[in-house]
Amino acid sequence: MSIAENIAQIRAMIAEYSLASGRPADAVRLLAVSKTFPAADIAEARETAQQFMFGENRVQELAEKAPVLPDDIQWHIIGHLQSNKAAKAAELAHWVHSVDSEKLLNKLQTGAEAGNRTLKILLEVNWTGEESKSGIRGTDEALRLAEKAASCKNLQLNGLMTMAEFDATEARLRETFSGVRELRNRMERELGLALPELSMGMSGDFREAILEGATIVRIGTAIFGRR
Numbered sequence: 001m002s003i004a005e006n007i008a009q010i011r012a013m014i015a016e017y018s019l020a021s022g023r024p025a026d027a028v029r030l031l032a033v034s035k036t037f038p039a040a041d042i043a044e045a046r047e048t049a050q051q052f053m054f055g056e057n058r059v060q061e062l063a064e065k066a067p068v069l070p071d072d073i074q075w076h077i078i079g080h081l082q083s084n085k086a087a088k089a090a091e092l093a094h095w096v097h098s099v100d101s102e103k104l105l106n107k108l109q110t111g112a113e114a115g116n117r118t119l120k121i122l123l124e125v126n127w128t129g130e131e132s133k134s135g136i137r138g139t140d141e142a143l144r145l146a147e148k149a150a151s152c153k154n155l156q157l158n159g160l161m162t163m164a165e166f167d168a169t170e171a172r173l174r175e176t177f178s179g180v181r182e183l184r185n186r187m188e189r190e191l192g193l194a195l196p197e198l199s200m201g202m203s204g205d206f207r208e209a210i211l212e213g214a215t216i217v218r219i220g221t222a223i224f225g226r227r
């Protein structure tokens with residue numbers, strides 16, 4: 001199947017699950033995760049499927065692809081971001097999904113301010129507590145960073161991001177995604193912030209994520225193939 005056919009199929013599934021979650025068919029956006037795939041594949045997705053949102057894990061890879069692609073593409077950094085890469089991320093990306101420390105917040109703020117840009121950010125929550133994963137652990141730390149993020153004038157905090165366990169059961173996936181949604185609700189209530197976005201769900205678990213309220217799903221393999 002072509003990239004365009006894969007995207008069409010994923011979009012149809014997203015619309016179906018979105019309706020099943022009690023929301024409009026267009027309530028969930030598709031972020032095409034293009035990491036490890038060449039710029040030509042991104043150009044093809046843009047031209048043949050009008051896909052404009054792409055996700056990359058590494059800033060270096062984004063720095064190689066962004067200059068050779070049209071500037072109507074919206075770039076999202078979704079992988080763990082080291083603070084020494086934050087300035088470059090703030091220069092090239094429109095969104096960063098993987099904010100998980102105060103140090104990173106400060107570096108992103110400095111970089112965005114230097115470039116006179118506003119960067120949309122999400123706080124990455126490590127809900128499952130797996131050692132191998134980055135992300136914020138604990139509700140108190142999440143609340144503290146959200147408050148800090150809200151005070152950064154070149155950063156626009158939009159919500160939360162999470163990754164579920166690789167081999168979780170459906171029940172465990174639903175529990176993880178609903179837990180992050182509830183944390184988001186609590187942050188909105190306690191901090192008086194509007195946090196409309198939940199970046200949750202990948203090729204293997206976007207159904208469960210959408211049923212629990214995801215607004216952005218990050219899909220790589222099901223669009224571009226195996227890495």
Ligand SMILES: *Cc1c(COP(=O)(O)O)cnc(C)c1O
Nearest residue numbers: 033078202203204218219220221
């Ligand atoms: C690679 C990656 C994805 C996409 O995963 P697929 O299983 O290929 O859809 C989503 N989110 C993050 C953070 C990733 O690193």
